[in-house]
Amino acid sequence: MALFPDSPGSLFPDSDVSGHGSAAITIAGDPIGRSDLFGAAAAVAARIAGAPAAAVLATPTLSTAIAIVGCLQAGVPAVPIPPDSGPRERAHLLTDSGAAIWIGDRPDDLPATLPSFVVDPAQRATAPAEPDSDSTAMIMYTSGTTGSPKGALIPRRALAAQLDGLAEAWQWGPDDVLVQGLPLFHVHGLVLGLLGPLRVGSRLIHTGKPRPELYAAAAERGGTMFFGVPTVWSRIAAAPGAARALSSARLLISGSAGLPSTVFRDVKALAGQGPIERYGMTETLITLAARAGGEGRPGWVGSPITGVEARIVDDHGRPVPTDGEAIGDLQIRGTTVFDGYLGRPEATAESFTADGWFRTGDVAAVDDHDQHRIVGRAAQDLIKSGGYRVGAGEIEAVLLDYPGIEEAAVVGEPDQDLGQRIVAYVVGDRVDERAVIDWVAGQLSVHKRPRAIRTVGSLPRNAMGKIQKSLLG
Template identity: 60%
Template sequence: MEGVLLASLNPAAVAGGYDHPAAVRIGDDVLSRSDIVGGATAVAERIAGAERVAVLATPTASTVLAVVGALIAGVAVVPVPPDAGPVERDHILRDSGAQGWLGGAGEHTGGLPVVPVRLHARSWHTYREPVPDTTAFVLYTSGTTGPPKGVVLSRRAIAAGIDALVPAWQWSPNDTLVHGLPLFHVHGLVAGLLGALRVGSPFVHTGRPTPAAYAAAGGSLYFGVPTVWGRVVADPESARALSSARLLVSGSAALPVPVFDALRAQTGHAPVERYGTSETLLTISTRADGERRPGWVGLPVDGVTTRIVAEDGTPTPHDGESIGELQVRGPMLFDGYLNLPDATAAAWTGDGWFRTGDVAAIDTGGVHRIVGRASTDLIESGGYRIGAGEVEAVLLAHPAVDEVAVVGLPDDDLGQRVVAFVVGEPSDDLEAFVARELSIHKRPREIRHVDTLPRNAMGKVQKKQLS
């Protein structure tokens, strides 16, 4: 799909009658393709000539018009999480060099001029499609290892990333995509909103990703994070309503095997699991027409190659058990970290592979299993390298365990000891259960029961807060 980035919004085609009365639905607002083209072009006229603008990324029709308007004008979008604290927001605005603020004037705007986004404004001015290497987004990472970094993504990368998902998921204009995820990350914004606008499938944002909202949306393709799917299976009536869907996609964190199994039992659909980062977009996925194995994220999407390597850079065997750092290459990768040339250089190997910082295993058929982050999920204990994800999967299979996070804490004897933080009812047989499933060196030396696990906006557990 070459040419216009958001192909379904081609102004000539829309003007010629290729419209859709409900191309985007968010809450009570319904936008046709004509509404989006006219409203977004009105935004484009107000910001044309700027280099970057900040968009308060609330799940609203105004955000849709702001993002699309900037893309029409060739202006880079800096999505600002609506729940960002003042320190994080100030950092994003200052670091990005945003020249305008598209969002509510009453919000903390960092002194930037506020550009109003009017839902009923219309302009039919025609803009030339920006060249593919133009920056589309500066997405800020979650900042787990320091201040958030600005990930620079080009229009070319966005188009390649979406196009690679089309055959993997058999995504077509006949689908209706539904999700209730944030519009400031790759999952909800790029793959979700922009994916639908490029493919031409109607898009429904549920506001909040509740089971009832998902059930009522009537979609064929659903996106969710594990927390969302866990809530869906806890509401059997809503889960059964999704049986008419075509595909359920889970990402942004590992989907617990019990949730996978419950989704399959209640909806009739084994969910598709996929892997990606802000820097790589979605690069690995199980297929709509392929095997869907709990705990495994599938094969590289079209155009992507992967490898796993040991700490010394030597290849790790593809035996499904050996783990190493996951490295990737592909046309949808980012251009670098904004204002951070040293961090950008360090992110790449000398022979051109991006270091994801994630630990993975690959089996003999090329199917990938993500163990977790090297910084928090690779535990080195007593000379063994242990993947926290494997231990978590075993613990989650116990009926008394609702949630779990496994970390390596400092230990004078072992270097690190395996500690599990468990949400759920205490059980006398939990240690015996784990002992039947795991080798001695992988078993938690300590199990701590907690009320909740710290999570970010995408549902990912913040392990650095556990100690």
Template identity: 60%
Template sequence: MDLLGGPAGEHAQAVRIAGRALAREDLLTRAAAVAAEIAGAEAVAVHATASLETVVAVVGGILAGVPVVPLPPDSGPAERAHILGDSGARLLLAARGAYAAGDGDPPVVPVDDLTRGDGARADVPGDAPALVLYTSGTTGAPKGVPVTRSAVAAGLDALAEAWEWTPDDTLVHGLPLFHVHGLVLGVLGALRVGSPLVHTGRPRPELYAEAAGSLYFGVPTVWSRVCADEEAARALRGARLLVSGSAPLPVPVFDRLADLTGHRPVERYGMTETLITVSARAGGERRPGQVGLPLAGVATRLAAEDGSAVPHDGETPGELHVRAPMVFGGYLNRPDATAEAFTPDGWFRTGDIAVVGPDGWHRIVGRASTDLIKSGGYRIGAGEVEDALLAHPAVREAAVVGTPHDDLGEQVTAYVVAEGVGERQLIDFVAGRLSAHKRPRVVYLVGSLPRNAMGKVVKTRLK
């Protein structure tokens, strides 16, 4: 199954990363050399820096039909050892001199030294894994997620339709190349559609502005920084579409971005296990704080803790279940985790709490494990309280969790980055916007919130 699209435009620039560029034809030639080197391997790891070598290595794995395991370049020794051992990677592809091999690592193959390949593409079935991506591991060791070639194709084609993404677009982003957002959407998506890709190396506002693209990807942290640089933000007025994902986009950032750039951003929802399943449309409405409608071929539902159906009334939260051609089939080497992840009738349990309106629009409240707070008999979504806090002009960041309470079971506790405002003022501010039982009972003013590489707050690290 061919994931990379047809030969049209092969002489045009395909990928530019931090000022270095490869035409599509040159990219495929170099990737063919990688494919020849790794042919027959069980799996290969890629030291996934933001570099042309990473793209060449990943495309080489796809051409060879060998599953690619992106290795985060900032991973610690324990995480790295777990990913390499669990995935069964027999080789590690990296730019020459970029990876310092440790004891027990597989042989390192410098991508730069591979120059010869016959250009043939392996005939690989659609149900074969193209990638093995690892989850963030916030509740234990990262789990391997095999993503099949047909899942990648289905997901990218559905997004191309939803975002009206064509070869005439130039995609710009500066996201890491070891996650769904930066790698699958941001590299394989551009190659499959046939649109040029400009990767800025780092997602800095001035680099986004200089790229002069038509389609931009960013996480909320990126868009918040763009809004803080008004000159860079206004330079994006010539774009066609701004897309935000990987974490909820705060409503004040949505509004500020729309004001400065003239674009109401498209928000979307997905996971490593499902790729992207829900999104607003390029040609349709975009609502602050909501992620839109299911993509083509995607079905969703909400379930209560006892498994019963939750109404799509725009008010009642439930766990989001998904069924779609882009959903994975099970975790690598983890039959126990796989069994827990799927319902008896075959739906994937996302672990995310959502509210769905009568018109089908989805709003993600948060994770069931950290963002559904049960206080005094009420079920409270942390995301709703966070949005209320972020509406205060003095608040820059906010994270809400449930903490133990002798009487209520759990109390709403907020960690807030703000200036010139006190805890009681923030509690009263939320109480004036939401039901009284949703107000924080405790507010901690902090200097920063712990975030992972994709800008998501790591709530397990809030103390």
């Protein structure tokens, strides 16, 4: 379902279509009107026209927003560059993407032959004709957990389908004010959090950083929808005043990792509602989403958005039972899926099944209402122990309910007898190993109990707050 049938080829509607021509975005306290944003972006588009790709230093600033929109206007694939990337990472992203220009402050290690410029928000130009909907809009890089980061080719049509599907699922419209403070180089903060308001016609308040006090202040300025990763919601739950300020919000949304049930309950107790969840990845954008107005269920990420299909299969490719318990490999197909990995035809082919479904690499369960529960990554969260297939996420949720445990990560370690033994790494004070193991055995099937509990000072996380289990052990 297209939100804007009067402009089917346009990624961003004009003011006549959206009804909010003056709708503005504000990033880190700096505002800009909609027409000024698109005028400044058109000036960027004129400077980069014809480039094979453009690297954008994705700082949380208006300049980044203008640069990204300028790339989209010009039909030049944008390559978002994390601001904290090091020389080696930058070199890989630039070389692999073929970016011919750098937009943003210039690091000292950039090749002397690579031209660059800094966005001038005061410049204006007329936007060029709308690029083809099948053209590549962005080259977004994967996390690189299985080697060098791969460039996912995201077409314009996927961005439009993704945002229309979520607008429908979340009843997201021009009267909303979205609040978020997430990085502008990932799907969550960039595609949902920046391009979403521009397509829907709603306002955006980007807080610069996702701090509880900044979210609370934005709520007082009329924020109706709030985006956050689990770490953000955990910090908001620990700041009762900020959490209570969000009681005026229409919708709280969590993503990028599983939301602990304890955080959901704590936020709900203070704000009157818990964050609903959604699921996606760089290659597919967001594909599953809990709906606005539905009952929030911690750990459940909803059903496929319009234009997307999902299936869960076992090791033999057969559908798992729809009982909400049986787990298998989650596969996706539909309008939001990427066009492949840049320059890696073998990797692209391996990521799809023979009948055209994308292999997400995630393990999930589905119930008879088509609601999905994500267990975790197949490579690290599906544990095969004693002939049983066990999901790490289910055990982690139970561990977080144990008094004194603040964080938990469950992994499978090689075991001669069991194949893999279940081991839990926990953060907390006065954790008694035997008591915790017995607790889990009493809450779940006995075979799902950890065989060892290891207390650590902290769990390793990446920039998006996801636990890096490969660093445990």
